[in-house]
Amino acid sequence: MRTLRRVAALAALSLAFAAPARAQSLPTRLSDDEFWRLIGELSEAGGYFRSDNFVSNETTFQYVVPELQKSHPAGGVYLGVGPDQNFTYIVALKPRIAIITDIRRQNMIEHLMYKAAIEMSPTRADFLSLLFSRPRPTGLADTTGAPVLLQAYLAASADSVLYRKNLQAIKDHLIGRHKFALSADDLASITYIYDAFFGGGPDLNYSFSTGRQGRAGYFGRRMPSYAELMAETDALGMHRSYLATEENYRILRELEMNNLIVPIVGDFAGDKALRAVGAYLKQHNATVTAFYTSNVEQYLFQQADDWKHFFGNVATLPLDPKSTFIRAVFNYMGFRDPVSGTPGPRSTTMLSSIQDVLKAVDDAKIQTYYDVIQLSTAPAPGAPPPPEQR
16 A cells, blocks of 8 residues: 555646756745745645754754865755754755655744744844844944853843744744745744744754643753854864854855745655755756765664665755765764764764765665764864964
8 A cells, every 4th residue: 555655746736846847946036925835835744743843952963064165066865853052053954945844834834934034133142132032232243253142141041921922023024024924833833843942942952841731851861052163163162053153154145035945844754855856956967076974774664664665755856976965963862972992972973975875875885874874974173273263
C-alpha cells in the first residue's frame, strides 16, 4: 500500500512540476501570493516531533562557516531544517533562495513569526526588543557586538503591555500586510510560540517547557540559551551569527522582505516535499549549495527504511560536486569527537559532499548513522582572523 501511495504521489508531483520548455532563473523577489502559494505547493501533511524545538542546542554551529564561505560562492540555493540557526548559514552563504523544511507545521509558523519580527525591525536591537517584548535598552549602537547586545536584553525586564502589542502587530503584519491565509490554528500557534519567547526571554533554550501535558521536564539536560548561542563564535573566536553585525542582519532582513526564505512543512522521508523542492529548483535552473540537516538523519536511521527514502529524495535534487551537507553530531548519543577521538563539545558540526554520500548509499556502504558520520569532516581551524575582526 505504501508503495502504491508513493507511486501515485510521485506521478502527481511530476504533473504539478512538469519542467517548462525553457528553464527560468530564480526570482529576485517573490510576491506575497507567490510566496504563500509556494509554501502550499511544496508542503505535505505535518508530523510529530517530541520537542517544540523553539531554539537550537548546537554550540559549534558557526565552526563550519569559514569553510563554507571559502568553498561556496554566493547566489546558490540553501536548504535547511529547524528554527533560526538556519539564519546564520543563510547570511554566510548569501543564497538566491532558502527553503526550510520541517516535519512540524509549528516550525513553519515560527519562521513566519520571525519573518514578521525581522521585517518590522530595522536593526538588531529593535528585533530583539520585539522578539522578547523587552524595552530597548539605552546605549546600544549599530557597532555593539552580539555578547553585549544579548547581555543588555538579559538584564531588561519583560513587559506584558509590550507583549500584547507586539503579538497583535505580528499577526496583523502577516494577515493584513502580506495577506497570508493563516487558519485559526495557525494564529493560536503563533501565540503559543510567542508566549515561549516572552516567557523564556533571551534565556529560552531547547529544553524550555510550555507546560503542555507530557512536555514538562521531558528534557533534563542543560541546553544552551538563545543568548549563549548568539554570542558563540567560530573555532577562532570570530562572531558569525546572524546577530553578530548589522551587516549580517541586513542581509537576512533583505531576504525576508523579498520573501526568499520559504518555510515549508515536510518529512525528510516523505513522498512529496523534498521532491517538490527539487522539481521547483530544476524548473529554475538552480543548484543546491548546502543542505543543513541538523541531526535529523539520526532519527531516520531509527525508523526502518526512512533513511533510504530520505537519500532517495535527496538524489532528486539538482546537485553538483560542491553541494554540501551540514550536519550536527551529538556526543551524548554515544559518539566521540570525530577529530580528536575524545569527548568534546555537546555537538560537533560537520560537512560532507552530498554526492559522495549518495554514491556510498548506491554502493551499499551506508547501513547505519555512524557510516554517515564517517563520511563527514569537521573543518580544521585556519589562520586566526585579524584582531579587529574578532
